[in-house]
Amino acid sequence: MTNTHIHVLIPAPSRQDNQxxxxxxxxxxxxxxxxxxxxxxxxxxxxxxxxxxxxxxxTCADADRMQLYAKEDDxxxxxxxxxxxxxxxxxxxxxxxxxxxxxxxxxxxxxxVNSQWHAQTHRPHFWKTVCLARWPTLRHQLxxxxxxxxxxxxxxxxxxxWKTCFLLxxxxxxxxxxxxxxxxxxxxxxxxxxxxTFTIHDHHFCLWVFPRGNPHEPEYHEKSLSVYLVLxxxxxxPPDWLTCAVFTLSVxxxxxxSKSIEWHSSLNDNKFNRSLxxxxxxxxxxxxxxxxxxxxFVSNHGGTLHVTARVRLMSMSFRLHVEESFVAHEGLxxxxxxxxxxxxxxxxxxxxxxxxLGDAFPALAIAQCRLWSFSHTVLTGQAKRPRKxxxxxxxxxxxxxxxxxxxxxxxxxxxSTDLFLDPACLDSFVFVKVLxxxxxxxxxxxxxxxxxxxxxxxxxxxxxxxxxxHLWHAVKEECAPQLCSALLAxxxxxxxxxxxxxxVSREDESPSEWMDGxxxxxxxxxDQRYEMARALAANPFHVVTLADVEALGELLDLPRFRIHxxxxxxxxxxxxxxxxxxxxxxxxxxxxxxxxxxxxxxRYNCRxxxxxxxxxxxxxxxxxxxxxxxxxxxxxxxxxxxxxxxxDHAMTxxxxxxxx
Numbered sequence: 053m054t055n056t057h058i059h060v061l062i063p064a065p066s067r068q069d070n071q072x073x074x075x076x077x078x079x080x081x082x083x084x085x086x087x088x089x090x091x092x093x094x095x096x097x098x099x100x101x102x103x104x105x106x107x108x109x110x111t112c113a114d115a116d117r118m119q120l121y122a123k124e125d126d127x128x129x130x131x132x133x134x135x136x137x138x139x140x141x142x143x144x145x146x147x148x149x150x151x152x153x154x155x156x157x158x159x160x161x162x163x164x165v166n167s168q169w170h171a172q173t174h175r176p177h178f179w180k181t182v183c184l185a186r187w188p189t190l191r192h193q194l195x196x197x198x199x200x201x202x203x204x205x206x207x208x209x210x211x212x213x214w215k216t217c218f219l220l221x222x223x224x225x226x227x228x229x230x231x232x233x234x235x236x237x238x239x240x241x242x243x244x245x246x247x248x249t250f251t252i253h254d255h256h257f258c259l260w261v262f263p264r265g266n267p268h269e270p271e272y273h274e275k276s277l278s279v280y281l282v283l284x285x286x287x288x289x290p291p292d293w294l295t296c297a298v299f300t301l302s303v304x305x306x307x308x309x310s311k312s313i314e315w316h317s318s319l320n321d322n323k324f325n326r327s328l329x330x331x332x333x334x335x336x337x338x339x340x341x342x343x344x345x346x347x348x349f350v351s352n353h354g355g356t357l358h359v360t361a362r363v364r365l366m367s368m369s370f371r372l373h374v375e376e377s378f379v380a381h382e383g384l385x386x387x388x389x390x391x392x393x394x395x396x397x398x399x400x401x402x403x404x405x406x407x408x409l410g411d412a413f414p415a416l417a418i419a420q421c422r423l424w425s426f427s428h429t430v431l432t433g434q435a436k437r438p439r440k441x442x443x444x445x446x447x448x449x450x451x452x453x454x455x456x457x458x459x460x461x462x463x464x465x466x467x468s469t470d471l472f473l474d475p476a477c478l479d480s481f482v483f484v485k486v487l488x489x490x491x492x493x494x495x496x497x498x499x500x501x502x503x504x505x506x507x508x509x510x511x512x513x514x515x516x517x518x519x520x521x522h523l524w525h526a527v528k529e530e531c532a533p534q535l536c537s538a539l540l541a542x543x544x545x546x547x548x549x550x551x552x553x554x555x556v557s558r559e560d561e562s563p564s565e566w567m568d569g570x571x572x573x574x575x576x577x578x579d580q581r582y583e584m585a586r587a588l589a590a591n592p593f594h595v596v597t598l599a600d601v602e603a604l605g606e607l608l609d610l611p612r613f614r615i616h617x618x619x620x621x622x623x624x625x626x627x628x629x630x631x632x633x634x635x636x637x638x639x640x641x642x643x644x645x646x647x648x649x650x651x652x653x654x655r656y657n658c659r660x661x662x663x664x665x666x667x668x669x670x671x672x673x674x675x676x677x678x679x680x681x682x683x684x685x686x687x688x689x690x691x692x693x694x695x696x697x698x699x700d701h702a703m704t705x706x707x708x709x710x711x712x
Contacts, residue, residue, distance in 0.1 A: 148172050156182045156218045167593070174595045176624045179214035189227045190217075192362055196316040197298050199687075200613070201465040202620050208369075208466050212598030212619055212626060226365040228252045232261050237350050237357035238343045243267060249284050252365050255295050256284045259361050260330070264339065272334045277303065277342065280332030281317075281361060283324045295324040296366045296397040303337055304358040306351050313337050320454055322366055323399040366398035368453070369468040370405065372412075373426075373438075375476075378483075378496050383577045384529065385435065386483070386496075388606030390470065398467065402456060403448040409473065422477045425462045426470035435531045435609045437549040438472035441479070464613035479503075480548045484511060485529070487555040492573045494553065502548055509542035516554055523557040525566050531609040532581075532709050535574040539563050581607045582710065589630050596627040604630070608709045614639040618650070636710040638665075642688050644680040644697070645670035649688060653711075656703040664697050674699050 151162060151172060159182070163173040184190055193205045203212070209224040210216040232247045234240055240263040247259040262278035272278060279301045298317050305311040315333045324331070342349045342357055350357050371390035381387030394408050410418045424438035442456055450456070453463065463469040481499040488495070497515075505511045508526040516524055528537040529551040536553060546552065555573075557566050585604055588596060598619055605615045615629065618639055622628035633639065637650040644664050651667040658664040664680060680694040 144168055144172065148175070151175075151178055152181070154178070156186075171592070171595075174215070176214055179218055180624065183214050183217050183222070186218075187222045187225065189225070189229055189362075190222070192227070192229075195298060195364065196300065196314075197319045198465055200460075201616070203616075203624060204466060206624065207598065207616055207619070208468075212616075212624060214624070226252060226367075228257070228363050230257070230259055230361045230363075232259055232359045234261065234263055234357040234359065236355045237263065238355055240264070250363075252297075252363065255297070255365060257297075257361075257363060258282050258284050259359070260332070261359055263357075266334055269334050275339060276335035277337050277339055277359075278332070278334050279336050279359060279361075280330045281363065282330040286326065286329060289326075291326075293325065294397055294399070296322045296399045297324065297363050298322050298366055299331075299361055299363040301333060301336055302360045302362075303342065303349060304360055305349055306358065307348060311348070319366075319398075320451070323397075323451075367395050367467065368398050368400060368463070370394040370396065371468065371470045372409075373470060373472045375472075375474070375499070379498075381496060383494050384532065384535070384574065385607065385609065386437075388603055398453060399451050401449050401451055402442060402445065405442075405452065406448075413473070416473070416475055420475070420477060422474040422479070424472040424474060425457060426472065427461050435529070435551075436470070436611070437483075437551070438470075439549045442471075444479075460613070464611070464616075466613070466616060468612070482511075482546050482549070483551040484515065485551065485553045486516070487553055487570060487573055489555055489558075489569060489573065492576055494574070494577065502546065506546055507543050508540045508546070508552060508554075511552065512542075512554065522559055524554045525557045525563065525570075526552050526554045527567075527570060529553050532578055533707050533711055535578060536570065539567055578608075585630065585634055585710075589627070589634065596630055598626045598629070601626055601630050601633070605633075610639065610709065621650075634710050636708045636712055638706075638708045641665050642681045643667040643670055645675070645677050647681055647688070647690065652708070655706045655708070657706055658697060658701050658703055660701040661697045666703070671703065 147162075147169060151159060154162065156179070159173045159178055163170045190205060194202045195204055198204060201207070205226070206212055206214065206217065209226070210220070228250050230247055230250050232245060234245060242263060245259075245261040245263065247261070249256050249258045251257070260280045260282050265273040265276045266278040267273050269278070281297075281299050281301070283295060298319060300317070301315045303313045305313075313336065315336055317331060321331065336359075341347055370393065372392045372394065373386070373390050377389065377391055378386050392412060394405075394412060396404060396408055400408075406418055406423070409423070410416075422441055422443045425440045425442055426436050427439050440456075440462060445456055447455060453459070457463045457469055459465075476499070478499060478501050480502040482502055482505065483499055484497045486495055486497055487493070500511060500515060505514065508524075512524040512526070526540045528540065530536055540552070553570070553574075555566070555570055557563075561569075581604065584607075588594065588600060588604070598615075601615055601619070602612055604610075605612065610633070615633070618632055619626065619629045622632055632650075636652050638652075638655045639650055641651070641655060642649045643651055643666055645666055646669070648667055653668040654671075656666045656668075656671040658666075676695075676697065676699055678695055679690055679692050680697070681688050682691050683689075
């Protein structure tokens with residue numbers, strides 16, 4: 053099969069073309085409509101007594117409904133024993149089994165019975181079963197273009213909560229499917245088959261299927277099956293319209309899905325506009341191959357060939373931060389909450405982003421501001437900081453993804469990135485904080501231009517000239533649980549985006565005593581966050597959400613994409629995700645010797661080899677191995693014939709958060 057992802061110029065369809073409209077089935081963004089759900093309240097109150105009538109018998113408390121004994125025995129039955137029998141509750145385990153057979157309305161009704169039942173209804177797999185039954189397109193969350201995001205829609209659209217998806221009636225759906233059936237494919241003589249139009253919100257699509265190959269491509273005509281995804285209703289769109297979508301084209305094997313032939317579009321070629329309104333593949337397979345009955349692609353009844361398309365709109369989330377939120381934050385880090393989030397098409401350029409920022413912040417002269425992207429450098433233990441200046445780059449018309457924003461560093465697998473908007477327009481800077489050793493309070497002071505304040509001594513002399521201060525010492529703030537560097541020399545050169553913490557040195561205090569005092573103060577902030585996690589996990593009346601875990605992760609310098617990976621591993625259960633993290637694991641890391649992932653205990657990162665880590669057990673054995681592990685298409689695989697790492701290489705000792 054030839055995979056050519058090429059824009060093809062095909063004349064717009066007309067009734068004079070030798071074409072037919074196929075008997076096709078379309079699943080749009082909603083899949084099914086159930087108006088009864090629109091009025092559902094989270095607490096289940098909208099169902100009132102009617103729904104509760106169906107659930108009677110839970111505690112056998114209603115004597116009018118439950119006949120516990122024959123009427124002729126009324127006078128012989130002791131009234132107190134009947135009352136006792138009537139209040140025996142069903143075992144929670146049995147209730148949980150029964151709930152697995154309920155629909156969404158039934159689950160919401162159960163939530164208002166009592167606190168135990170309410171807690172049971174929040175099990176993710178109940179709501180997942182309900183949602184997948186109503187909206188089958190949710191079964192295809194894994195985008196081939198983003199193998200590291202297996203639950204892309206659930207996390208991106210609904211914050212990782214299946215119940216939210218149900219309560220919102222899956223109104224945020226970004227995906228649709230279309231099927232085209234070609235009867236008697238072996239004898240089909242039409243040039244082109246046009247599917248029914250299908251819609252995702254305001255975006256209208258159809259499929260063009262050329263059973264005998266695209267006649268405008270001589271190399272493939274009469275040889276290959278050609279299929280294209282086409283934007284329709286072009287005359288009804290505004291002049292500057294834009295659609296970004298990825299899609300999968302398939303020829304379905306009717307008896308063995310594993311033999312189906314699929315072709316996936318690229319993340320880099322997802323832009324549809326007035327001049328590029330169709331994308332597809334010239335050859336989805338050889339015509340002769342499909343016609344051959346032994347290959348099994350044409351059905352035994354009517355010789356039908358089945359072609360499908362699965363389309364997903366793509367956008368990018370920009371979480372915007374400003375310095376005012378840094379100033380308001382107290383403690384470690386820069387604070388987590390963005391002041392605003394912008395949604396733009398996935399194929400947007402820097403020029404598109406700057407224009408959107410101008411609309412969002414009309415009081416700011418965006419052209420006079422600098423825009424920075426946050427990035428993690430987790431391998432070296434540096435926390436999330438604004439490190440890359442986008443405004444200084446000249447590629448304003450190039451799509452941000454894959455060029456200015458690097459996948460996995462500047463933007464995560466769920467198409468989200470953090471940006472810092474700087475009206476001060478500093479070209480390079482360091483962050484400055486002051487620790488009050490009397491109160492233990494760590495306050496953000498501001499940013500300083502690195503070219504002017506390149507050392508701790510320069511900052512102390514020019515920016516921290518407080519009276520009655522004997523001496524300032526400084527450290528760099530680092531990732532939790534390391535918290536800070538060693539004591540900085542006064543003339544030590546600082547790096548861009550360093551966060552420098554100053555604290556007063558008391559008279560007759562040695563540097564080691566000063567370091568001990570600073571570490572104790574910073575550790576108190578970390579202990580508060582640990583206690584926050586423990587309280588969250590121990591609260592029986594709070595349903596832990598992925599948003600809770602993400603917020604905690606921001607405070608502990610855990611990248612969001614690593615939390616999302618654990619969330620998937622833990623069966624999309626936020627509570628299990630939190631408990632897993634609290635076990636003190638190196639999320640997303642693998643030991644290159646034994647292959648254990650998310651291992652506990654210290655991690656040893658090689659300072660010589662690139663991205664080479666050992667768990668504590670393998671490091672203690674100090675053995676040289678002839679392999680390592682690499683992430684290939686979202687899966688860890690063992691790579692043989694690796695002998696670069698030596699026992700005498702220097703290793704950095706790194707602890708995980710919640711290390712005991």
